[in-house]
Amino acid sequence: MRTAMAIALCGLCCSARAQPEVKADTIRAVQPWAPHAEYTFPQLEIPDRSVQTARIQRDLALRLLDIDLDTVAQGHLFDGVWGDPLGEWMPRLNSITWDVRTPMPEVVEVEFSAEGCGAYCEGFTSYLQYDLRDGAYIGYDSLFTPSGRVILADTLRAMWVKQVSAFLAQLNIEHAALKSQVRSDTLAVAEELQMFQAQVELYQRCLEERAGYGPYVMDLSIEPANLRFHMDRCANHVEQALDELDPLSIILPMEMVVPLMRPERQALFR
Numbered sequence: 539m540r541t542a543m544a545i546a547l548c549g550l551c552c553s554a555r556a557q558p559e560v561k562a563d564t565i566r567a568v569q570p571w572a573p574h575a576e577y578t579f580p581q582l583e584i585p586d587r588s589v590q591t592a593r594i595q596r597d598l599a600l601r602l603l604d605i606d607l608d609t610v611a612q613g614h615l616f617d618g619v620w621g622d623p624l625g626e627w628m629p630r631l632n633s634i635t636w637d638v639r640t641p642m643p644e645v646v647e648v649e650f651s652a653e654g655c656g657a658y659c660e661g662f663t664s665y666l667q668y669d670l671r672d673g674a675y676i677g678y679d680s681l682f683t684p685s686g687r688v689i690l691a692d693t694l695r696a697m698w699v700k701q702v703s704a705f706l707a708q709l710n711i712e713h714a715a716l717k718s719q720v721r722s723d724t725l726a727v728a729e730e731l732q733m734f735q736a737q738v739e740l741y742q743r744c745l746e747e748r749a750g751y752g753p754y755v756m757d758l759s760i761e762p763a764n765l766r767f768h769m770d771r772c773a774n775h776v777e778q779a780l781d782e783l784d785p786l787s788i789i790l791p792m793e794m795v796v797p798l799m800r801p802e803r804q805a806l807f808r
Contacts, residue, residue, distance in 0.1 A: 557643050557644075558584050558585070558586075558587055558643075558644070558670050559584070559585060560582060560583075560584050560638065560640050560646050560670070561582070561583040561584070562580045562581070562582055562583070562638035563580075563581040563582075563583060564578050564579075564580065564581065565578065565579045565580070565581045565615060566578050567613070567615065567616050569616075569620045569621075569629075570623070571621075571622075571623040575620070575629075575632065577616045577619075577620060577631075577634055578634055578636070579598075579599070579602075579603065579615060579616075579634070579636070580598070580636050580638050580648060581595070582594055582595055582638065582646070584670065587670065587673075589673065590670060590671070590672060590673030591673065592673070593672075593673030593674070594646070594668045594673045594675075595607060596608065597666075597668070597673075597675050598648060598666065599615065601664075601666065601675075602650055602664070602666075603615060603616065603618055603619055603631075604618045604619070604630075605617070605618050618630065619631040628655050629655060630654065630655055630656070631652045631653065631654060631655070632652060632653040632655065632659070633651075633652055633653045633661075634650070634651070634652045635650075635651045635652070636648060636649060636650045636651065637649045640670075641760035641761070641762075642760060642806055642807060644669065644670045644671055644805075644806050645667055645668070645669065645670060645676070645760065645806050645807075646667070646668050646670055647665060647666070647667045647668075647759065647760055648665070648666045648667075648668075649663065649664075649665055649759070650663070650664045650665075650666065651663040651664075658775050660775060660778065663757075663785075664757060665757040665758065665759040665768065666757075667758075667759075667760065669803070669806060671806075676803065676806075678755055678758060680800070680803075681758075681799055681800065681803050682795075682798050682799055682800065683798065683799070683800050685798075686797075686798030686799060686800075687798075689798055690790075690795070690798055691752055692752075693790070694752065694753065694755065694767055694769070694788055695752030695753065697788050698748075698752060698753045698769060698786070698788065699745065699752075701783070701786065701788075702741055702744065702745055702772070702783065702786075703745065705741065705782070705783055706738065706741040706742065706745070709734060709737055709738050709741070710738060712734065713731070713734040713735070713738060716730060716731060716734065717731060733780070736777075736780055737780050737782070740772055740773060740777055740780050740781065741772060741783075743772075744772035753769045753770055753786075754769070754770040755767050755768070755769060755770075756768045756769065756770050760807075761789070763791060763792050763793075764789045764790065764791055764792060765789070765790055765792065765795050766787050766788070766789050767787060767788045767789075767790065768785060768786075768787045769785075769786045769787060769788060771783070771784040771785070771786065772784070792807055795807075796808065
């Protein structure tokens with residue numbers, strides 16, 4: 539009896555200690571040349587889980603900074619993103635901000651925002667989740683079963699089509715109303731009509747192009763009792779100002795999505 543009681547107490551104690559406390563420190567560095575911008579990056583600290591922490595940190599650096607922490611020298615974390623002193627290649631990342639949270643006891647989520655530059659520059663936000671039990675990245679494919687992804691794709695496609703179609707219908711109503719108005723500032727009306735027409739064409743083309751396969755899930759983020767799926771936008775870079783639906787996301791309740799997950803991941807979200 540004493541042995542059973544001891545085991546029970548040990549189990550309670552161990553499970554209480556097992557829930558990790560995630561701390562996020564800040565790595566800071568200043569660009570060595572003008573404009574001497576400050577760059578920051580999260581440094582996770584998870585007591586008693588050094589192996590998992592190191593795995594998460596390596597993955598974050600590789601995905602977001604294109605740097606291998608196993609080979610990079612101290613102080614060179616941002617070498618791949620902050621350009622060069624001669625200006626031969628522009629900084630790949632600017633204006634970095636980030637946030638670290640634990641939406642589930644055994645899941646850490648990193649929200650990373652920046653201006654990304656290549657042929658052109660534009661802002662972006664990425665959401666990355668990690669399993670604190672082993673430090674593994676939780677991607678869309680690794681979270682859901684193959685059959686679960688099929689069900690999700692059908693559900694997200696239907697909801698995405700509904701949202702985009704409703705917005706397109708409203709645009710057509712507003713477009714028709716504007717054309718029927720008699721106004722003296724004809725130039726302003728013509729420019730507004732042109733913008734409406736460009737938006738209508740953007741969403742019509744988007745619906746037609748994605749009719750067969752639906753929208754692409756860019757990221758997902760965890761909310762209380764829900765998963766939010768962040769969808770790819772309709773517009774390319776040039777048309778970005780026209781896309782009033784960007785960013786578009788779809789929220790599904792945990793009770794619906796958890797059964798679609800791989801068995802080894804389900805416990806994380808219950």
